Amino acid sequence: MMENKLDGNAAAGTLQEIFPFEMTLAQVTCTGCGTTNVIGATAAYMHGMGTIVRCPVCDTVLIRVVHARGRYWLDMRGVRVLEISVEA
Amino acid sequence: MERRTLPGRLTWQLGEVVTTQPETARTKSITLIVPNWMGHQAGQHVDVRLTAADGYQAERSYSIASPPEEAPRVTLTVERLDDGEVSPYLTEELRVGDKLELRGPIGGYFVWEAQMGGPLLLVAGGSGIVPLMAMLRHRAAAGGSVATRLLDSSRSYADIIYRDELDRLVKNTTMLEVVHTLTRAQPPGWTGYHRRIDPEMLREVAWSSDQRPLTFICGPTPFVETAAASLVTLGHDPARIKTERFGPTGEA
Numbered sequence: 001m002m003e004n005k006l007d008g009n010a011a012a013g014t015l016q017e018i019f020p021f022e023m024t025l026a027q028v029t030c031t032g033c034g035t036t037n038v039i040g041a042t043a044a045y046m047h048g049m050g051t052i053v054r055c056p057v058c059d060t061v062l063i064r065v066v067h068a069r070g071r072y073w074l075d076m077r078g079v080r081v082l083e084i085s086v087e088a
Numbered sequence: 089m090e091r092r093t094l095p096g097r098l099t100w101q102l103g104e105v106v107t108t109q110p111e112t113a114r115t116k117s118i119t120l121i122v123p124n125w126m127g128h129q130a131g132q133h134v135d136v137r138l139t140a141a142d143g144y145q146a147e148r149s150y151s152i153a154s155p156p157e158e159a160p161r162v163t164l165t166v167e168r169l170d171d172g173e174v175s176p177y178l179t180e181e182l183r184v185g186d187k188l189e190l191r192g193p194i195g196g197y198f199v200w201e202a203q204m205g206g207p208l209l210l211v212a213g214g215s216g217i218v219p220l221m222a223m224l225r226h227r228a229a230a231g232g233s234v235a236t237r238l239l240d241s242s243r244s245y246a247d248i249i250y251r252d253e254l255d256r257l258v259k260n261t262t263m264l265e266v267v268h269t270l271t272r273a274q275p276p277g278w279t280g281y282h283r284r285i286d287p288e289m290l291r292e293v294a295w296s297s298d299q300r301p302l303t304f305i306c307g308p309t310p311f312v313e314t315a316a317a318s319l320v321t322l323g324h325d326p327a328r329i330k331t332e333r334f335g336p337t338g339e340a
Contacts, residue, residue, distance in 0.1 A: 016098045
């Protein structure tokens with residue numbers, strides 16, 4: 001599969017395999033620039049090898065998810081805070 | 089927004105195809121009954137998974153075209169991509185009575201509910217109309233009269249998805265305007281727009297920025313970026329503009 005810039009919406013299915021919440025309204029604070037965005041408003045790149053979620057302001061990699069051989073690898077080095085509303 | 093139960097981790101379930109309806113030469117609507125459907129909001133999508141005899145699996149995301157009011161019936165409108173792994177099967181092979189594996193609804197960001205109000209600006213590129221149609225159908229089903237404009241970009245007149253239904257909605261509901269632009273071919277006598285979406289077109293069609301429309305843009309990535317950047321240039325509040333891009337790995 002080719003690289004393809006999408007929105008955080010596109011990563012929602014993958015993230016909701018891991019987190020038991022609706023994740024497009026979860027807020028991420030970027031370690032790069034400090035801005036906070038909902039995941040639905042981030043940029044997502046879907047590769048054959050995995051999903052990359054980037055900050056829409058400074059392009060820092062927020063989250064990388066790889067699902068292979070029966071396990072998930074979740075690299076969240078770009079996320080200072082992940083805030084999940086359980087009421088929305 | 090109303091309180092919802094936790095959606096939980098996504099699980100795959102089976103829907104049964106109850107009707108299929110060609111929309112254009114390249115798109116088809118597929119209506120499923122999903123027995124354990126938990127309900128959805130207009131704008132959400134599902135993941136569809138196909139499994140080959142050898143176990144190979146392919147997943148794609150498709151926007152839901154039907155309004156929440158039709159649950160547990162769920163309609164997807166799928167555009168056939170000739171080199172796609174999933175869409176040729178869905179548009180050419182799938183038959184009434186077949187089962188389809190899906191999970192959802194997914195997403196809470198790119199959604200509109202009648203009580204969110206407006207004015208509502210919808211900007212569609214090609215099959216990007218699909219989740220926006222769910223919003224228009226929800227608006228009609230909810231009896232709403234939120235002032236709404238749809239700017240719909242298609243390649244040609246024959247490529248306008250939901251053309252007849254859009255005409256009917258304009259006639260039968262109040263406060264709805266639909267503007268088409270045909271980018272590649274126009275029928276004789278066409279007096280509408282006949283170019284790709286640009287800032288000038290949005291300036292003419294979009295609500296003015298001081299009316300603070302709630303905007304949803306869906307289409308291929310370059311289309312969405314042009315539309316969103318144009319609106320921001322025109323002074324629209326980026327926080328009121330929601331986008332959904334699609335492409336080869338997310339055939340929306």
